[in-house]
Amino acid sequence: MTDENRAVEHPEVPTLFDVQEMELNFGPQHPSTHGVLRLVLKVDGEKILEAIPDIGYLHRGTEKLFETETYPMGIPHTDRLDYVAAATNNHAFCLTIEKLLGVEVPRRAQLIRVMLDELQRLSSHLVWLGTSGIDLGAVTPFWYAFREREQILDFFEEYCGARLTLNCMRIGGLPFDLTPGWVERVAEFVDDLPARIDDYEQLLTDNRIWKKRTVGIGVISGEECIERGLTGPLLRASGVEWDLRRAQPYECYDELDFAIPTRVNGDTYDRYIVRVQEMRQSARILRQCIERIEPGDIRGKVPRVIKPPAEEVYASVESPKGELGFYCVSNGTNRPYRMHCRPPSFINLQALPRLAKGHLLSDLVALIGTVDIVLGEVDR
Amino acid sequence: MAEEKAPPPPTAAPAAGGEAKPKEAAPPKLGATDASGHPWVRSLSSGVPDAVVSAKEFARQVTVVVKREKVAEVARYLKEKEDFRYCVDVTAVDWKKREPRFDVVYHFYSFSKNDRIRVKCGAADGEEVPSIASVYLAADWSEREIWDMFGIRFAGHPDLRRILTWEGFNGHPLRKDFPLEGIDTGAAIYPEEWPEGAGPGPNDPNRKVVS
Numbered sequence: 215m216t217d218e219n220r221a222v223e224h225p226e227v228p229t230l231f232d233v234q235e236m237e238l239n240f241g242p243q244h245p246s247t248h249g250v251l252r253l254v255l256k257v258d259g260e261k262i263l264e265a266i267p268d269i270g271y272l273h274r275g276t277e278k279l280f281e282t283e284t285y286p287m288g289i290p291h292t293d294r295l296d297y298v299a300a301a302t303n304n305h306a307f308c309l310t311i312e313k314l315l316g317v318e319v320p321r322r323a324q325l326i327r328v329m330l331d332e333l334q335r336l337s338s339h340l341v342w343l344g345t346s347g348i349d350l351g352a353v354t355p356f357w358y359a360f361r362e363r364e365q366i367l368d369f370f371e372e373y374c375g376a377r378l379t380l381n382c383m384r385i386g387g388l389p390f391d392l393t394p395g396w397v398e399r400v401a402e403f404v405d406d407l408p409a410r411i412d413d414y415e416q417l418l419t420d421n422r423i424w425k426k427r428t429v430g431i432g433v434i435s436g437e438e439c440i441e442r443g444l445t446g447p448l449l450r451a452s453g454v455e456w457d458l459r460r461a462q463p464y465e466c467y468d469e470l471d472f473a474i475p476t477r478v479n480g481d482t483y484d485r486y487i488v489r490v491q492e493m494r495q496s497a498r499i500l501r502q503c504i505e506r507i508e509p510g511d512i513r514g515k516v517p518r519v520i521k522p523p524a525e526e527v528y529a530s531v532e533s534p535k536g537e538l539g540f541y542c543v544s545n546g547t548n549r550p551y552r553m554h555c556r557p558p559s560f561i562n563l564q565a566l567p568r569l570a571k572g573h574l575l576s577d578l579v580a581l582i583g584t585v586d587i588v589l590g591e592v593d594r
Numbered sequence: 595m596a597e598e599k600a601p602p603p604p605t606a607a608p609a610a611g612g613e614a615k616p617k618e619a620a621p622p623k624l625g626a627t628d629a630s631g632h633p634w635v636r637s638l639s640s641g642v643p644d645a646v647v648s649a650k651e652f653a654r655q656v657t658v659v660v661k662r663e664k665v666a667e668v669a670r671y672l673k674e675k676e677d678f679r680y681c682v683d684v685t686a687v688d689w690k691k692r693e694p695r696f697d698v699v700y701h702f703y704s705f706s707k708n709d710r711i712r713v714k715c716g717a718a719d720g721e722e723v724p725s726i727a728s729v730y731l732a733a734d735w736s737e738r739e740i741w742d743m744f745g746i747r748f749a750g751h752p753d754l755r756r757i758l759t760w761e762g763f764n765g766h767p768l769r770k771d772f773p774l775e776g777i778d779t780g781a782a783i784y785p786e787e788w789p790e791g792a793g794p795g796p797n798d799p800n801r802k803v804v805s
Contacts, residue, residue: 270758277743278768313653440680440705443732461708525626525652528683528701528712541699543687556683556701564735593758 235263240578242271248345248582249589251563255575262578265570267563272593280553285311285520286385288553293379295555296591298341301334301370302533304383309464310529310540311385312514314522322510323387324465329400329503330373330382331531332496336407337366338534339489339496343414346486346583350427355417362410365403372396385520387513401504407497415490428483432569432581435480442568443561446536448585451488452480458532466506472499482584489586521548528556535559535586555594559587626652634658634676634711641671657712662694665715666724666750669700673729678702678711681730684737686744690770694718696746700726700733717746725751743768 235256242252250271256264276295280288292303305327312319319327344359367377372393374382382389418424434444436452449456457474459467475491477484524546530539536558543552562585569581629635629651635658639646645664650657660668672678682701689695694716703710717723725748727734737748738757745766748754756763765772 270760273758275767278772278774282774316653441731443681443730456705523625526657526699526712527653527655528710530682537682539683539701541683541685541701552687554683554685554699556685560735561732564732 234258238575240265242268248587249592251582251587251589251592253566253578255578257575260574260576262570262573262575265567265578267566269560269563269589270593272589274594276594277552277554280550282549284548285522285550288550289383289385290379290381292555293381294590295557295594296338296533296535296538296559296588297378298588299334299338299534300378300380301330301382302531302538304380305331306529306531306533306538306540308383308385309531310527310542311520311522313527313529314525314542314544315385315516315520317386317514317516319387319465319514320511321466322508323512323514325503325507326388326392326512327383328465328467328470329500329507330370330380332499332503333366333369333400335496335534336493337363339493340366342489342534342583342586343486346580346586347418349579349583350424352418352421352424355414358410358413358417362403362407369396369400369403372399384513384516386516387511391512397504397507400500404497404500404504408494411490411493411497418486419490425483427577427580428486428584429481430479431482431573431577432584433479433481434565434569438568439480439565442565444536444565445558446532446534446562446586447485447488447492448536448562448565450474450476451484453478458530458537462530464529464531470499470502472502482580485584519548521546530556533558535588535591536562555591557591557594559585559589559591560594563587563592626650626657629656629658632656634672637676638668638671641675642667655710655712657714659714659716662698662715662717662721662723665698665700665713666726666729668713669702669726669729672702672711672713676704676711677706678704680705681726681732682710684726684733684740686740686746686768688744688768688770694721696744698723698740698746719745722747722749724749725754727751742766745769 235258238255238257240253240255242250252268252271254266254268255262276291279291289304289307292307293300295303340359340363344356347355370380370382371377373396374380374390434452436454439449439452439454453476455474455476460474472495475488475495477488522544524544526543528539528541530537537556538558539556541554541556542550545551566581566585570578573581627650629649632649632651634656635646635649638658642664645660645668647659647661649659680703682703685699687697687699689697696717697714698717700713701710702713715723723746725737727737728750735757737751738754740746741748741754742756742758743766755761
């Protein structure tokens with residue numbers, strides 16, 4: 215009996231060629247979701263008809279915790295938001311309260327902050343490069359990326375004792391000065407870096423398999439990125455040259471010379487290129503900071519008990535994922551009345567259903583990688 | 595020294611994402627000033643009549659308080675007429691004893707002005723706020739988060755479900771009266787297991803740990 219006849223005789227039994235919508239659970243425990251992201255997929259065979267993210271598995275009530283503790287006690291909580299980029303989280307948090315207090319950060323502290331930020335950006339992009347390579351079957355870049363990341367974590371360890379949850383900034387400045395020889399070791403690392411980025415690029419940029427898996431996947435226009443609030447490499451890969459370090463410079467970014475890499479196609483491949491280029495720019499920024507660093511104070515004039523005026527401010531930094539902002543409402547006491555985090559991962563993840571629609575299941579893995587989410591930040 | 599109030603004129607807009615804002619030379623003076631004369635506020639009051647309640651400026655950030663019913667109109671006006679195309683963030687604040695109880699806070703960014711504006715509206719417990727998700731797609735999940743965390747409903751939202759907690763969660767965690775731990779937390783989160791006041795306390799040896 216042919217398939218056609220069977221369909222006539224038993225219309226209730228689906229044939230091989232009927233559209234069969236199936237609901238598929240993807241995650242929350244799946245290596246390629248980079249954390250505890252659950253996606254409810256509606257698939258027809260391998261084609262994704264709809265992807266509905268289900269988040270909150272890592273919700274720890276960070277914003278509630280901020281309200282129960284004093285201002286400086288909030289800084290370690292920010293480490294646990296985007297846990298592969300703790301320095302930028304610390305930075306955004308401190309920047310918000312400094313704005314509220316009207317405190318000026320000394321120049322040496324500014325330079326060290328920028329250095330920590332850029333090292334963190336490198337390490338975050340290296341994690342992204344390694345893991346999203348693995349997602350698509352390119353295992354080798356992972357070992358190279360994590361070799362360099364290990365060095366960066368060693369720098370952090372030497373600076374503040376921690377490798378991931380850094381807690382490396384304070385309101386008005388920094389907790390510690392640099393250890394002797396730190397700058398020289400970073401300089402050595404930065405000198406090596408461009409050649410090492412060349413290595414990653416040699417493995418991936420012109421790799422035919424890599425291109426087949428990434429070019430034309432998850433295309434999004436610059437207009438739509440703005441409409442959906444996407445920031446960071448996603449926005450820049452779609453041709454919008456916007457980076458908070460340039461648009462609204464904080465610390466001493468305004469005197470540093472660096473380019474904002476952009477691409478026009480807005481697909482997964484372009485987002486890869488943008489991130490790799492950003493790593494090169496981070497190396498450039500680090501080099502300039504090393505040249506400029508000079509002895510000086512590492513903490514501004516901050517009162518012992520931090521009691522900002524009863525006002526509200528929003529301040530944001532360019533984290534490796536995009537615009538990371540904090541909105542703080544003070545009621546004049548030593549605890550924030552309300553502290554809200556604007557997490558780039560949360561907003562960027564919102565676009566995943568749009569990016570994934572119509573692609574194959576295997577491309578979804580590439581797309582989760584390219585959006586570069588950290589669930590600690592999505593769920594807070 | 596008097597507070598310097600020199601808001602950037604909206605006409606002299608720098609190229610998108612291009613020119614950097616001059617670095618803040620002096621730290622901002624403490625205390626907010628009235629910003630009802632600010633060009634954006636004036637434009638908003640004339641563009642959406644009867645919407646603006648008050649406006650202030652602190653640390654070079656403009657806050658406009660608008661009427662709750664007009665929020666969607668205000669958002670659309672700011673997006674289309676004042677070029678605030680990027681909705682940075684939507685959140686809420688619980689003032690507990692104040693009337694109306696909540697503030698819903700919006701941050702919009704304009705690429706051509708390279709600046710942000712903060713729009714706020716009050717909402718009493720149980721009052722619906724017009725959703726801006728049809729104006730800015732970016733606000734979709736943020737509004738769901740506010741519903742989840744504060745229990746403020748948004749009228750006209752396409753899919754207003756809880757987002758960080760689960761459907762059936764009892765209470766809204768970021769409200770000021772939501773307990774941090776103890777009997778009431780259990781009762782609040784797992785009402786069927788721990789009825790009000792009957793659940794184990796923090797020092798109870800038989801405390802049930804739900805992981």
